[in-house]
Amino acid sequence: MMQQAAVVQDNRLKPQQAAKLLSKAIGALIALLSVALLAPFVLAAVNSEKDQWTYLTLAVIGIITGLVLFSQKTGEAKLRARQVFLLTTLCWVCASLFATLPFVFAQPYLGFTDAWFEAMSAITTTGATVIVGLDELPKSVLLWRGMLQWLGGIGIIVMAMAILPFLQVGGMRLFQAESSDMSGKFLPRSSLMVMAIGKVYLLLTALVILLYALGGMQTFDAFVHGMTTIGTAGFSNYDASFGHFADSPFLIVVGTIFMVAGALPFVLYIRAMKKDIEPIMKDTQVRAFLIFLLLTIVIIALIQVGKGREWGDAFLHTAFNVVSVVTTTGYATEDYGQWGNWSIMIFFYLMFVGGCTGSTAGGMKIFRFQLSQLLLRRQFSQLIHPNLVQVQTYQDRRVNDSLLGSMVAFCFTYFLLVAAIALGLSLFNLDFMTSISGAASAVSNVGPALGDIIGPSGNFSSLPDGAKFLLIFAMLAGRLEIMTVLILFHRHYWRH
Amino acid sequence: MMQQAAVVQDNRLKPQQAAKLLSKAIGALIALLSVALLAPFVLAAVNSEKDQWTYLTLAVIGIITGLVLFSQKTGEAKLRARQVFLLTTLCWVCASLFATLPFVFAQPYLGFTDAWFEAMSAITTTGATVIVGLDELPKSVLLWRGMLQWLGGIGIIVMAMAILPFLQVGGMRLFQAESSDMSGKFLPRSSLMVMAIGKVYLLLTALVILLYALGGMQTFDAFVHGMTTIGTAGFSNYDASFGHFADSPFLIVVGTIFMVAGALPFVLYIRAMKKDIEPIMKDTQVRAFLIFLLLTIVIIALIQVGKGREWGDAFLHTAFNVVSVVTTTGYATEDYGQWGNWSIMIFFYLMFVGGCTGSTAGGMKIFRFQLSQLLLRRQFSQLIHPNLVQVQTYQDRRVNDSLLGSMVAFCFTYFLLVAAIALGLSLFNLDFMTSISGAASAVSNVGPALGDIIGPSGNFSSLPDGAKFLLIFAMLAGRLEIMTVLILFHRHYWRH
Numbered sequence: 001m002m003q004q005a006a007v008v009q010d011n012r013l014k015p016q017q018a019a020k021l022l023s024k025a026i027g028a029l030i031a032l033l034s035v036a037l038l039a040p041f042v043l044a045a046v047n048s049e050k051d052q053w054t055y056l057t058l059a060v061i062g063i064i065t066g067l068v069l070f071s072q073k074t075g076e077a078k079l080r081a082r083q084v085f086l087l088t089t090l091c092w093v094c095a096s097l098f099a100t101l102p103f104v105f106a107q108p109y110l111g112f113t114d115a116w117f118e119a120m121s122a123i124t125t126t127g128a129t130v131i132v133g134l135d136e137l138p139k140s141v142l143l144w145r146g147m148l149q150w151l152g153g154i155g156i157i158v159m160a161m162a163i164l165p166f167l168q169v170g171g172m173r174l175f176q177a178e179s180s181d182m183s184g185k186f187l188p189r190s191s192l193m194v195m196a197i198g199k200v201y202l203l204l205t206a207l208v209i210l211l212y213a214l215g216g217m218q219t220f221d222a223f224v225h226g227m228t229t230i231g232t233a234g235f236s237n238y239d240a241s242f243g244h245f246a247d248s249p250f251l252i253v254v255g256t257i258f259m260v261a262g263a264l265p266f267v268l269y270i271r272a273m274k275k276d277i278e279p280i281m282k283d284t285q286v287r288a289f290l291i292f293l294l295l296t297i298v299i300i301a302l303i304q305v306g307k308g309r310e311w312g313d314a315f316l317h318t319a320f321n322v323v324s325v326v327t328t329t330g331y332a333t334e335d336y337g338q339w340g341n342w343s344i345m346i347f348f349y350l351m352f353v354g355g356c357t358g359s360t361a362g363g364m365k366i367f368r369f370q371l372s373q374l375l376l377r378r379q380f381s382q383l384i385h386p387n388l389v390q391v392q393t394y395q396d397r398r399v400n401d402s403l404l405g406s407m408v409a410f411c412f413t414y415f416l417l418v419a420a421i422a423l424g425l426s427l428f429n430l431d432f433m434t435s436i437s438g439a440a441s442a443v444s445n446v447g448p449a450l451g452d453i454i455g456p457s458g459n460f461s462s463l464p465d466g467a468k469f470l471l472i473f474a475m476l477a478g479r480l481e482i483m484t485v486l487i488l489f490h491r492h493y494w495r496h
Numbered sequence: 497m498m499q500q501a502a503v504v505q506d507n508r509l510k511p512q513q514a515a516k517l518l519s520k521a522i523g524a525l526i527a528l529l530s531v532a533l534l535a536p537f538v539l540a541a542v543n544s545e546k547d548q549w550t551y552l553t554l555a556v557i558g559i560i561t562g563l564v565l566f567s568q569k570t571g572e573a574k575l576r577a578r579q580v581f582l583l584t585t586l587c588w589v590c591a592s593l594f595a596t597l598p599f600v601f602a603q604p605y606l607g608f609t610d611a612w613f614e615a616m617s618a619i620t621t622t623g624a625t626v627i628v629g630l631d632e633l634p635k636s637v638l639l640w641r642g643m644l645q646w647l648g649g650i651g652i653i654v655m656a657m658a659i660l661p662f663l664q665v666g667g668m669r670l671f672q673a674e675s676s677d678m679s680g681k682f683l684p685r686s687s688l689m690v691m692a693i694g695k696v697y698l699l700l701t702a703l704v705i706l707l708y709a710l711g712g713m714q715t716f717d718a719f720v721h722g723m724t725t726i727g728t729a730g731f732s733n734y735d736a737s738f739g740h741f742a743d744s745p746f747l748i749v750v751g752t753i754f755m756v757a758g759a760l761p762f763v764l765y766i767r768a769m770k771k772d773i774e775p776i777m778k779d780t781q782v783r784a785f786l787i788f789l790l791l792t793i794v795i796i797a798l799i800q801v802g803k804g805r806e807w808g809d810a811f812l813h814t815a816f817n818v819v820s821v822v823t824t825t826g827y828a829t830e831d832y833g834q835w836g837n838w839s840i841m842i843f844f845y846l847m848f849v850g851g852c853t854g855s856t857a858g859g860m861k862i863f864r865f866q867l868s869q870l871l872l873r874r875q876f877s878q879l880i881h882p883n884l885v886q887v888q889t890y891q892d893r894r895v896n897d898s899l900l901g902s903m904v905a906f907c908f909t910y911f912l913l914v915a916a917i918a919l920g921l922s923l924f925n926l927d928f929m930t931s932i933s934g935a936a937s938a939v940s941n942v943g944p945a946l947g948d949i950i951g952p953s954g955n956f957s958s959l960p961d962g963a964k965f966l967l968i969f970a971m972l973a974g975r976l977e978i979m980t981v982l983i984l985f986h987r988h989y990w991r992h
């Protein structure tokens with residue numbers, strides 16, 4: 001997405017040049033999506049669906065538009081870090097708007113608000129849906145939904161690895177590649193990196209599709225659910241979500257494992273492919289993530305066993321649904337909100353956690369909890385030993401005040417955004433739990449929220465349009481690590 | 497409470513000496529409370545209540561016990577900062593336990609859990625009550641509840657001004673008196689300070705009692721409500737809370753004004769009494785507090801007017817109830833949870849705000865929101881101008897990373913405690929809104945929460961004992977700025 005750009009500190013790009021670069025990036029994205037749209041067209045044609053020509057028309061128009069936009073001559077463009085915020089946000093907005101079209105002009109012929117909601121939910125890998133009656137839809141739509149989520153998944157990995165660390169958003173500087181710094185170009189590294197990510201992503205997707213098919217899913221279901229599993233995205237072909245496959249422990253286990261796989265840092269897979277297995281075992285973020293999942297699952301499963309649920313059943317469904325929410329996938333095999341008041345509270349908290357950085361998962365991300373823990377440990381130690389000087393490290397990198405400050409700003413902004421969106425939803429007369437869990441779920445890109453309306457067995461279709469627009473904004477901001485979007489509303493951003 | 501102590505960095509106090517000092521402090525507190533208990537005795541005797549001799553017995557036993565404990569010879573004791581955490585916490589626990597006795601042995605003859613809940617709620621100025629049928633209770637009990645809150649109120653001001661800044665808890669170092677530093681004694685300043693605070697507190701209390709009486713309250717009601725108003729504490733003599741006086745706009749206005757008065761920094765009153773009026777006008781915390789209140793009231797009142805409520809009525813009741821929650825008083829003239837889903841959300845947020853530091857108010861306190869704003873402003877500016885070096889000040893003091901770190905640690909701990917208590921409450925099968933708002937209300941020392949069970953028109957009596965113990969802990973921790981209590985559970989605290 002950003003391959004033409006190099007982030008530099010000083011040389012300023014002129015507005016016209018920036019606009020050209022923006023057009024180039026958006027053009028590339030639209031062309032890419034349009035090519036992807038050929039897949040639903042072929043499927044629709046094979047199945048003689050009535051909307052087959054609509055898909056082809058949109059694809060052709062999209063490819064032409066994309067290529068025209070892309071054909072801008074920009075020379076060797078260098079972007080300032082602050083310009084990248086706008087570029088990134090606009091790219092996602094335009095991509096989501098293009099992705100909206102098939103939902104409007106083909107089945108299920110949604111209105112614009114619903115269609116944009118569905119498209120934004122897809123491309124941000126959120127997975128909240130406004131469509132009731134998925135089981136009856138033509139396969140082409142289901143494929144388009146799945147592909148959007150799959151593309152959104154890889155899009156976010158590329159962004160998290162190639163762009164965000166340079167922008168110093170929310171402590172992500174921690175994951176800046178050692179050999180680079182803010183003033184260098186990241187183009188050569190980026191191209192190779194995107195290729196490597198793509199390879200890993202394809203491989204994992206193929207693997208999960210294969211296993212789903214082996215486990216008894218029909219080929220089409222395996223394909224779509226494979227894509228939305230590895231993208232920790234969560235769209236399903238069925239109103240019952242993954243509950244449609246609840247009879248098969250094998251499928252549930254495969255789903256659980258590959259949701260976790262999608263939430264691990266992809267940089268470690270790339271190293272692993274170079275036979276460098278050690279880092280993935282030693283990575284503190286991965287370790288903390290897995291330990292957290294394990295503990296949470298054991299505790300919740302034991303509570304359920306205590307309440308009389310059968311052991312195997314309890315562990316199977318707890319593991320799946322906990323992993324689904326923590327990795328921000330959003331599948332459900334059953335309505336975990338019905339397990340009890342305690343489970344509502346726990347799953348509400350789990351919505352905030354998220355996976356590892358540089359994965360397809362949303363949420364606050366494990367490393368930020370680890371940094372917060374360092375911060376708290378330092379502060380409590382200082383209360384006990386006021387004169388103590390401490391040097392703290394995270395994965396062999398020194399954790400300084402500036403890094404913590406940036407992490408804290410992210411966390412505060414996260415909570416403020418959730419609070420603001422929740423307030424907005426409550427103004428549309430949604431109840432307390434729906435408002436606050438809906439906001440958290442959207443910002444964390446989980447998908448389902450809690451309660452009867454938009455919980456695991458609910459649907460977003462009944463919400464008023466205003467609430468849908470709020471959630472569209474929340475999904476976008478959450479996906480782009482919030483500050484990338486919110487900074488555009490800062491009064492200094494547009495100065496000079 | 498801490499007049500015998502001087503905080504020093506190096507000289508270590510031997511355990512026996514520390515224990516003696518602790519016994520002395522607790523003895524003084526118990527003696528003080530016992531003397532206070534003579535007031536309900538006198539009232540009970542005058543009214544020929546059947547429990548009059550119980551009050552006298554408890555008072556005499558308490559005075560003797562207190563004096564015995566107080567009579568320890570400690571020499572010139574010097575406490576380390578870290579010992580003060582334990583001492584402070586134990587003082588509040590013991591005081592609350594002594595205050596529990598009259599609720600057990602006199603009317604309403606509560607069981608221990610309920611009685612301790614009522615006493616802790618009183619002394620921490622929380623104001624959550626387990627007693628149903630306040631209107632029918634003997635006046636002696638009502639007086640005791642009011643006096644406990646009044647004493648708790650002045651206790652917290654003294655603590656916030658004389659102790660907490662030295663402990664560097666949660667950014668409170670910002671309010672350390674200019675002329676002192678961590679290594680110095682604070683005894684001489686403290687004594688004078690306590691006297692001055694006492695004078696202001698008495699004056700304000702007398703004023704509000706007088707105005708309440710002028711406004712038509714019976715003398716006894718004016719007395720008790722005056723004490724619980726200035727202490728931003730919120731116990732009322734009626735099940736309907738301040739709603740009992742809802743017919744009198746004058747009383748509602750007086751209540752509103754003096755709740756605000758109780759939530760202002762008392763150090764500014766002390767200066768004002770020395771004819772130094774300027775600081776109270778120029779104080780950024782006071783200004784932000786008042787502006788925030790005004791904005792919130794106007795917005796909520798306008799929403800209500802928009803929904804058809806009469807102007808005067810809307811502004812009167814909005815002002816009172818908003819001020820009541822923000823100052824963490826907890827009176828209610830009506831159930832603001834019934835105004836709509838939006839009001840539930842807004843009042844939930846308001847529970848966290850709190851008043852100014854160095855007042856009787858609980859909550860997170862205005863200055864922490866201001867510091868957070870500084871932090872966010874700095875971080876966003878850095879994203880836009882990565883090389884910018886910024887020097888930020890708060891009320892002419894430089895805000896450095898260490899101060900912000902300590903403030904952030906407080907905020908994180910605050911949210912974590914609320915989340916943990918809410919989870920605990922949900923495990924006792926309380927619903928989502930009751931659990932989370934109950935936790936927030938207890939930690940912020942507001943009093944009433946939201947919803948049908950423990951909302952403004954509810955009562956804490958129906959909660960299971962386990963939930964009550966959780967809330968007792970939450971009220972205590974919240975009152976002592978959380979870290980003061982939580983640090984005792986840190987594994988390094990008890991080492992060597």
Ligand SMILES: [K+]
Binds near residue numbers: 234328330
């Ligand atoms: K998702």
Ligand SMILES: [K+]
Binds near residue numbers: 623
């Ligand atoms: K209160």
